[in-house]
Amino acid sequence: MPELSTKRVFVTREHIIPEAIASLRQSVDVEVWSERSAPPRDVFLRKARESDGMITEITDLVDKELLDQAPRLKVVANRAVGMDNIDIGEATAHGVFVSNTPGVLHESCADFTFGLMLSVARNITYGDRRIREGEWKVFDQIPYLGTDVHGATLGIIGMGLIGTAVVRRAQAFDMKVIYFSRNRKPEVEKQLGVEWRPDMDDLLAESDFVSLHVPLTAETQRIIGKRELELMQPHSFLINTTRGPTVDPGALYEAVKTGQIAGAALDVTDPEPIPFDDPLLSLPNVVISPHIASASSSTVRKMGELTAQNVIGALSGTAMPSCVNPEAAANR
Numbered sequence: 401m402p403e404l405s406t407k408r409v410f411v412t413r414e415h416i417i418p419e420a421i422a423s424l425r426q427s428v429d430v431e432v433w434s435e436r437s438a439p440p441r442d443v444f445l446r447k448a449r450e451s452d453g454m455i456t457e458i459t460d461l462v463d464k465e466l467l468d469q470a471p472r473l474k475v476v477a478n479r480a481v482g483m484d485n486i487d488i489g490e491a492t493a494h495g496v497f498v499s500n501t502p503g504v505l506h507e508s509c510a511d512f513t514f515g516l517m518l519s520v521a522r523n524i525t526y527g528d529r530r531i532r533e534g535e536w537k538v539f540d541q542i543p544y545l546g547t548d549v550h551g552a553t554l555g556i557i558g559m560g561l562i563g564t565a566v567v568r569r570a571q572a573f574d575m576k577v578i579y580f581s582r583n584r585k586p587e588v589e590k591q592l593g594v595e596w597r598p599d600m601d602d603l604l605a606e607s608d609f610v611s612l613h614v615p616l617t618a619e620t621q622r623i624i625g626k627r628e629l630e631l632m633q634p635h636s637f638l639i640n641t642t643r644g645p646t647v648d649p650g651a652l653y654e655a656v657k658t659g660q661i662a663g664a665a666l667d668v669t670d671p672e673p674i675p676f677d678d679p680l681l682s683l684p685n686v687v688i689s690p691h692i693a694s695a696s697s698s699t700v701r702k703m704g705e706l707t708a709q710n711v712i713g714a715l716s717g718t719a720m721p722s723c724v725n726p727e728a729a730a731n732r
C-alpha cells in the first residue's frame with residue numbers, strides 16, 4: 401500500500417466539510433482553502449499541480465487545462481452528485497479518478513423538490529413575501545388561491561435515485577406519476593406504479609407538474625426551451641432542482657409572464673448566483689432558492705464523508721466507493 405502520509409490533498413472549501421477534513425488529516429497531508437468563495441483559478445491550478453488528490457465543489461472547473469498541468473494528481477472527489485464541472489473524458493485520459501456522491505443525498509433532494517412544488521403551487525413563498533411587504537391587511541384568501549398538489553399528475557424527467565425518491569413522496573399525495581428517461585426503468589414501474597412516456601413531448605402535455613432530475617450533459621442542456629414550455633398546460637408548473645442550464649431562462653420568463661405556464665420553482669438557475677435584477681425575480685409566481693436541495697446538515701456531512709472515503713480509496717489503492725471512471729487506471 402502506498403505511504404499515505406506523503407500524499408497531499410487540497411480541499412477547495414474548508415467550512416463545508418470540517419468533519420471529513422479532520423478525518424482525512426489522520427492519514428494524509430491536507431491543505432484547505434478557508435474562504436467561503438472558490439479559490440481563484442490561478443490558485444486552484446497551482447494547488448492541482450502540487451496535489452495528489454482534491455476535493456472539489458460544483459463551481460470548481462476541472463478541465464484539460466488543469467489536468468495537463470497536474471501529473472501528480474490521482475483523484476478528484478467532487479462533493480456533489482452532478483459532475484458537469486469536471487471533464488470526465490479528459491480526467492480518464494490523464495489517469496485521474498473522479499468520484500461523486502450518489503446514494504446519500506437523494507432523499508434530501510426529494511424532500512426539497514416537494515417543498516418547492518408545494519411552495520409555488522400553494523403560494524407559500526408568495527404569501528410570506530406579501531406579509532413581509534406589509535400587504536396582509538384583511539382576511540382574504542382569494543389572491544392566494546393555489547393549485548392542489550394531491551391528486552395531480554407529476555411528470556418526472558430523469559428517473560435516477562432522486563426521481564425515484566420523488567415518486568415515493570408523490571404516492572403519499574395520491575399523484576399520478578409519469579416519467580421520461582433515456583433508459584426505461586421497468587423495476588421502478590413495477591414497484592411504484594409509474595408510467596413511462598417514450599416521448600418527452602407527451603409528458604409535458606400531460607403533466608400538472610414537471611420536475612427535472614437529469615444530470616447536465618450536452619444532451620440535457622436546454623432540454624426545456626420555448627418549444628417544450630409551449631407544450632405544457634397553462635395551469636402547470638415547472639420544478640428544477642438539477643442544474644440551471646437544463647432550462648432556457650429567457651423562454652421560461654416569457655412562458656410564466658404570458659401565462660403559458662402557471663409558475664416555476666427553481667433551486668438552480670443559469671447563471672448562478674442569479675443576478676438581483678434578473679427578470680425571473682420580478683415574477684410573483686416564480687420561487688427561487690439558492691441551490692440548496694441537498695443541503696441538510698446530515699446530508700452535507702454524509703457527502704463529506706463519502707468524498708473523504710473516495711480520496712483515501714484512490715490514494716491507498718483500495719476501493720473507491722463511488723468512482724465514476726475506474727477505467728482511468730489503464731492510463732496511470
Ligand code: GLV
Pocket residue numbers: 458479480481482483505642694
Ligand atoms: C448538487 O447540486 C449536486 O449535484 O450534488
